[in-house]
Amino acid sequence: MKQxxxxxxxKKESPADEISLNAELLIRAxxxxxxxxxxxxxxxxxxxxxxxxxxxxxxxxxxxxxQEIILSSLQEKSTWEPTNQWDDSQxxxxxxxxxxxxxxxxxxxxxxxxxxxMMKGFINSYRDLPKFVYQFQTKFRNEVRAKSGIMRxxxxxxxxxxxxxxxxEEHNAFYERSKEAYKNIFKRIGIGHLTYIxxxxxxxxxxxxxxxxxxxxxxxDIIYVDENKGIxxxxxxxxxxxxxxxxxxxxxxxxxxxxxxxxIFTLSTRFSDALGLKFKTxxxxxxxxxxxxxxxxxxxxxxxxxxxxxDSKGIIWPENIAPFKVHLLMLGGDENVKIxxxxxxxxxxxxxxxxxxxxxxxxNAGEKFxxxxxxxxxxxIVVSKRSLADGGFEIKKRIEDTGKIVNIDELFEFLGIQx
RNA sequence: CGGGGUGUAGUGUAACGGCUAACAUUCCUGUUUUGGGAACAGGCGACUCCGGGUUCGAAUCCCGGCGCCCCGACCA
Numbered sequence: 001m002k003q004x005x006x007x008x009x010x011k012k013e014s015p016a017d018e019i020s021l022n023a024e025l026l027i028r029a030x031x032x033x034x035x036x037x038x039x040x041x042x043x044x045x046x047x048x049x050x051x052x053x054x055x056x057x058x059x060x061x062x063x064x065x066x067q068e069i070i071l072s073s074l075q076e077k078s079t080w081e082p083t084n085q086w087d088d089s090q091x092x093x094x095x096x097x098x099x100x101x102x103x104x105x106x107x108x109x110x111x112x113x114x115x116x117x118m119m120k121g122f123i124n125s126y127r128d129l130p131k132f133v134y135q136f137q138t139k140f141r142n143e144v145r146a147k148s149g150i151m152r153x154x155x156x157x158x159x160x161x162x163x164x165x166x167x168x169e170e171h172n173a174f175y176e177r178s179k180e181a182y183k184n185i186f187k188r189i190g191i192g193h194l195t196y197i198x199x200x201x202x203x204x205x206x207x208x209x210x211x212x213x214x215x216x217x218x219x220x221d222i223i224y225v226d227e228n229k230g231i232x233x234x235x236x237x238x239x240x241x242x243x244x245x246x247x248x249x250x251x252x253x254x255x256x257x258x259x260x261x262x263x264i265f266t267l268s269t270r271f272s273d274a275l276g277l278k279f280k281t282x283x284x285x286x287x288x289x290x291x292x293x294x295x296x297x298x299x300x301x302x303x304x305x306x307x308x309x310x311d312s313k314g315i316i317w318p319e320n321i322a323p324f325k326v327h328l329l330m331l332g333g334d335e336n337v338k339i340x341x342x343x344x345x346x347x348x349x350x351x352x353x354x355x356x357x358x359x360x361x362x363x364n365a366g367e368k369f370x371x372x373x374x375x376x377x378x379x380x381i382v383v384s385k386r387s388l389a390d391g392g393f394e395i396k397k398r399i400e401d402t403g404k405i406v407n408i409d410e411l412f413e414f415l416g417i418q419x
Numbered sequence: 420c421g422g423g424g425u426g427u428a429g430u431g432u433a434a435c436g437g438c439u440a441a442c443a444u445u446c447c448u449g450u451u452u453u454g455g456g457a458a459c460a461g462g463c464g465a466c467u468c469c470g471g472g473u474u475c476g477a478a479u480c481c482c483g484g485c486g487c488c489c490c491g492a493c494c495a
Contacts, residue, residue, distance in 0.1 A: 012444070012456065013431040017487050091495070110495050144420060144493065152494085220494090267495085306469065333452045356421085366455035373455090384454065394454090 001044075001324070003358040006030075006083045008043050008369050014036035021150025022303035025315050026198055031323075037136050038154035040147025043314065045375065047301070050157075053298040054136055054187045056320065057159050060181040064174070066134045066161055066248050071118070073138055077104045079113045082274040093141040106138035116271040122288060125280050126166050130174060131229060134161035136298070150303040151259060157299060163292040166279065168268075170389075171290045175266065177245030178294050182212055182262050189301060190318025191308055193262060198223050200234040202265060210236065212262035218307040219259035228250045259304050260346060267291040288291035315399050325354040326415070327377035329363045341383040342391065344408075353418050372397070379415065 010028030018034070019298040026032045031046030042050055048196045054077070058068065080086040086106070088094065094109040108114065116132065123129065139158050161178070165171040178195060186195040191214050193259060214222050222235040226248050233242060233253070243250060269288040272278065302321075309316045315336050320326065328350060330341035338361075347355045357376060358368050363380055365384075372380050382394040393411055396403025412419050 011430065016431070017425090019488065085495080093494075112495075138494095141494085145491095147489080194470090248456085263495095295495090330452095334453090361453095363453090364455085364457055364458075365453055369455045371456080382454075386454065406465095 001358055003356055004360050006044060006356075007065050010374055011390060018075070020147075020149035020266075020307075022151065022218065022306040023312065025306055025374070026150065026312055029315060031375070032150065035381065038143060038152070040150055040153065040299075042299075045323045049317065049321050050298055052321040052323075053189060053301055054157075055295055057185055057298065058136075060188075060377055061132075061134050061161055063161070064132065064177050064181045065130075066132045066282060067210045068135060069133055070137055070188045071114050071134050072142070073108045074345060075106045075108050075114055077106065080106065080115055082378045083113060083271060085113065093143060095140045095142050102156050104202065104309070109139060109141055111135070111137065111160055111244070112159075112162065112267065112271050112291075112335055113275060116277050116291070119164060119289075120275070120277050123277065123279055126130045128165065129279060129289065130165040130170055132161060132163050132174065134159060134294075148220070148303075150219065150299050151307075152220070153299070154297060156297055159296045159298065161294040163294070164277075164280070164415060165290045165292075166287070167290055169290055171266065178264055178292075181208065182264065182294075182296070185296065186214070186261065188320050190303065190320060191301075191305060192263070194308055196223065196230065196258075197230040197236060198234050198258075198260075199242065200263070201236045209263055209265045211260045212263050213258035214304050214308065215258050215303065216279065218258050218304075219257045221258050221260055222236070223256055223258045224253035225256055227254065227405070232256075232258075238412055242254075254332075258350070259300070261301055262294075262296040264294045267293055280414040308330065310376070313370075314374035317376045319378045322376070322378050324354040324377050326353055326355045326379045326381055327358065327372045327375065328381045329358045329365075329372060331359050331368065331382060331386075334385050337383055337385055340388060344381070346382060347408075351412075353415065353417065365413055369382055381411070 008029055013291045014024045015027050018027065026046065027034060029045065030043055030336070033041045035041055035045055077086050085091045091109060093109055097105050097107065099105060123131065136159050137155055138155060140155050143152065143154050163171065163174050167173060183192065186192045195212055195214045198213040198326060200209050200211040202209040211234060213221060223231050223232040224235070224238055225232040233246070233248065269290060271289055272288040279289060281287050305318065305321065306315055309318065317323065328341065328345055330337060330368065341359070345355060348355045358371070376398055378398050380396045380398065387394045390405045392405055394403045394405050394409040395411060395414055406414060409419060
């Protein structure tokens with residue numbers, strides 16, 4: 001993509017109404033736009049990152065047997081009444097609305113009940129189990145206090161997968177597989193080294209659950225990490241009984257602030273009992289489906305990456321989720337530079353390398369460098385009179401301070417492309 | 420929902436109760452530039468969040484509302 005065509009622009013100044021690093025950098029670099037407190041739109045660069053994150057999650061969900069769907073955002077009151085979750089004293093983050101005829105509706109806070117209800121039409125027999133269904137769908141939560149940029153918002157896309165199994169044993173097998181899938185996701189997104197599977201409270205669903213927590217000062221949770229074992233315990237369930245049951249010792253645990261980037265719950269038969277999702281066993285008995293739920297917020301992940309991996313100059317995207325692989329900068333208005341830069345742009349495109357081409361002719365070198373550092377694309381290639389005189393193109397990784405001059409063959413090799 | 424802070428061109432800031440609300444940046448015109456947000460000249464852009472009040476006079480003081488940020492509580 002040519003940067004001259006991109007409708008977003010970078011800003012030199014940080015927004016006055018944002019303190020958090022993720023919002024500051026993402027807004028300055030033109031990835032997101034703030035609509036109101038806790039509500040952000042995704043712009044071309046931000047959407048590319050979000051889609052890359054979603055695709056990694058999608059691949060991992062498909063790999064463990066997930067089938068993708070999209071459930072509706074508008075939900076009936078009756079969907080949530082059997083579990084008593086329509087009640088404002090039970091769930092206080094509803095956005096509720098009405099049809100013209102006064103029928104009450106809710107904007108989906110989550111989808112456990114909706115999918116349980118829907119699956120009644122498709123699951124009848126033990127032969128139909130197990131099934132794993134997921135979606136990327138917007139959740140609306142009327143948080144009393146949105147905060148920390150895109151980390152805690154009122155409207156956000158979540159990947160939520162629901163598992164439907166015939167019994168606890170079958171469920172546990174999938175639950176363990178989902179843990180591995182989640183670890184793969186965080187590793188591929190570039191925060192695996194800072195992300196710990198964390199023993200946590202089960203909320204109102206079950207006694208315990210597992211969270212995936214990424215260590216960062218921007219987090220809202222306190223967790224205790226055993227570095228050697230690679231596992232953590234959330235402060236909310238941090239007690240002797242839990243430590244003993246997990247084989248952990250207090251003296252090995254280090255306190256950290258962390259952000260919850262994913263969680264997995266055993267729902268058991270809470271929803272299937274309440275909503276009547278039953279199946280016939282091999283013996284002809286009727287039994288409730290054993291369920292689990294597995295969430296990840298791609299937007300929050302994007303914010304977490306910014307919090308964890310940026311430097312004083314801007315964002316540093318991991319290659320797997322970067323909006324582009326290469327940022328090609330053309331310096332100066334020299335005719336030969338234009339020709340060489342455009343030629344390289346076409347060649348990289350032909351090799352299916354995603355390139356943001358800064359072809360702007362009226363922008364100074366310094367501004368282009370500053371923009372490039374702020375946007376955070378992993379590889380920067382400079383084409384200028386100087387680079388051409390020195391024998392080609394300057395290539396530099398975003399995480400490195402100095403680049404080197406290479407010819408076209410070396411450049412392709414550097415990027416791992418077959419000529 | 421408790422507590423604290425804050426609201427002025429698109430953005431970031433300034434302005435003692437008193438002249439036409441200032442500066443920088445963005446943007447537009449032109450010239451010159453092109454390896455770290457370059458230089459010069461000219462120009463556009465504000466119902467100072469909204470509603471009341473005090474005052475000869477309010478961006479400024481007071482009351483109410485709304486927005487936004489932070490701490491806490493909450494968090495399916």
